[in-house]
Amino acid sequence: MVSSLVDGLVFVMLGSVLLALNWLFQRRQSNGRLPCPNDAALIPNVAEACDGAEPVRFFWCGSCMELFALVGKASAGRWAASFAQDLGAGGWKLWKAISSERDVQLAVDAVSRVPPQG
Numbered sequence: 674m675v676s677s678l679v680d681g682l683v684f685v686m687l688g689s690v691l692l693a694l695n696w697l698f699q700r701r702q703s704n705g706r707l708p709c710p711n712d713a714a715l716i717p718n719v720a721e722a723c724d725g726a727e728p729v730r731f732f733w734c735g736s737c738m739e740l741f742a743l744v745g746k747a748s749a750g751r752w753a754a755s756f757a758q759d760l761g762a763g764g765w766k767l768w769k770a771i772s773s774e775r776d777v778q779l780a781v782d783a784v785s786r787v788p789p790q791g
């Protein structure tokens with residue numbers, strides 16, 4: 674009776690450890706990726722500019738064909754704007770302004786450094 678209780682407890686504990694490992698593994702896999710503001714797909718960080726007033730990180734969503742700019746520190750970033758590739762002239766054109774004018778301007782200033790995606 675007691676031993677089956679202990680067995681059960683060990684089983685539950687092993688289960689928790691496996692769940693925790695699984696969680697850690699998933700976190701590692703999503704490392705650096707953020708959900709796309711349009712479709713919530715995990716999108717990769719493709720470029721970063723740290724020399725402005727605030728860091729700007731860029732994330733590319735291949736299914737939306739949109740480049741998203743996140744302004745601010747990693748823990749407190751805000752989506753500022755999205756950009757579309759300008760296939761004619763090259764480079765990027767502002768697609769959507771999401772956050773404040775200041776954030777949008779920081780993103781616009783930094784986007785020229787992002788290489789073409791696709």
Ligand SMILES: [Zn+2]
Pocket residue numbers: 709710711712713714734735736737738
């Ligand atoms: Zn998307």
